Amino acid sequence: MFFGVTTDVNKRQFVSCARKIVNSLKSKGTDIVVEESLAKKLGLKGKSIKDMDVDMLICVGDDGVILKTLLELRDKQIPLLGVRTPGNLGxxxxxxxxxxxSYIDNILEGNWKVEERSRIEAEIDGEKTSPALNEIAIFAKRSATLIHYTLKINEEFMWRDSADGVIVSTPSGSTAYALSAGGPIVTYDAPVLVVVPVNSLNQARRPLVVSDDREIIIDEIESPVTCEIILDGRIRENIEEKTVKIRKSKYGALFVKLSEGVFTPLKEKLYMKVRQWEEKESLPPSAKLVLKVLEYEGPMTQKEIAEKTLLPRRTVRNALKILLQKELIVKRTTLRDARLSIYHIKGFDEE
Structure with a gap:
């Protein structure tokens, strides 16, 4: 098999893990191509994501790496294998x-399949965006600024609203940004899309679930400032037109899956996601900040957390104690100094 490998080169831990994976693949005699920015870090020759022609693309790190890779692939469909690093929920x-x-051995033996998940794309003034796996959101560029828009489904008027923004989510995205904005959880194989108003002035406004063969039109967009469309939280484009059409893409995202009982069941992942979200809501501000820093930065020592958050060491200690009690993070001894402990987000496969 021919494998591609990519990661976020701005995160040292991801690069280190990607190096180990590349070495592991080489030891098994497989053909490999490495994404060009990662290749520079590893002293290898590489290719851009869009120029890769591989059987499987391995994304090392967190969900952000997978989302970024899919956006770069655009309409190109390559099976992706997500490999989470320590401290990342993935x-x-x-x-x-x-x-x-052990996973790659299963793959080399042919014990794998492909699961396709729907993506959505937006059309603005006749131009299509890259397909997004999770969501397409429309907000004002300046925070705390309302937008006004009309929602239509297949040209049928649904509502006129004033809100902080509006999210159109896929089933995969229903457990991401849309969930925190009050949207429902949808199983990945449900043939639907979800429209979620964000902080609507109309208290009766609720998320809307529609069939994924419908076209969602965000029309008559107005705001005191420029509005922007955001794809999976990573690509932002100004909206000069007043109309954005969103529909299911013909090009779904392909994910590598192993046999039943080998990978984490869907219900377990959903449970973990919802539980984490519920636990976060009850946390004091300092613990929320520490958790968010660990999500973005990966494993850190107590000293590093204090420096990053600018919180007093005593406050950091208390926040870590709360997070450990709620089993949202894991404490381990660092390899570089046995006297130090590192903290990271608890993953699916960690007790």
């Missing part, structure tokens, strides 16, 4: 760096 990932060798 909701879209199929395996972890710890279990990678």
């Amino acid at each position: 909701f879209l990932a199929e395996t972890s760096t710890t279990n990678f060798d």
Whole structure:
């Protein structure tokens, strides 16, 4: 098999894990191509994501790496294998760096299948965006500024609203941004899309679930400032036109899955996601900040957390104690100094 490997080169831990995966694949005699920015870090020759012609693309790190890779692939469909690194929940990932060798052995033996998940694309003034896996959102560029818009489904008027923004989500995205905005959880195989108003002035406004063969039209967009369309939280484009048409893309996202009982069941991942979200809501502000920093930065020592958050060491200690009690993070001894402990987000495969 011919494998591609990519990661977020701005995160040292991801690069280190990607290096190990590349070495593991080489030791198994497989053909490999590495994404060009990662290749520079590893001293190898590489290719851009869009120029890769591989059987499987391995995304090392967190969900952000997978989302970014899919946006770069645009209409190109390559099966992705998400490999989460220590301290990253990796909701879209199929395996972890710890279990990678056994997973790749299963793949090389042919014990794998492809699961397709729907993506959505937007059309603005006749131009299509890259397909998004999770959601397409429309907001004002300046925070705390309302937008006014009309929602139509297949040209049928649904409502006129004033809100902070509006999200159109896929089933995969229903457990991401849309969930925190009050949207419902939808199973991945449901043939639907979800429209979620964000902080609508109309208290009766609720999320709307529609068939995914419908076209969702966000029309008559107005705001005191420029509005922007946001794809999976990563690509932002100004909206000069007043109309955005959103529909299911013909090009779904392909994910590598192993046999039943090998990967984390859907219900377990959904439970973990909802539980984490509920636990976050009850946290004090300091613990929320520490958790968010660990989500973005990966494993850190107590000193590093204090420096990053600018919180007093005593406050950081208390926040870590709360997060450990709620089993949202894991404490481990660092390899570089046995006297130090590192903290990271608890993953699916960690007790």
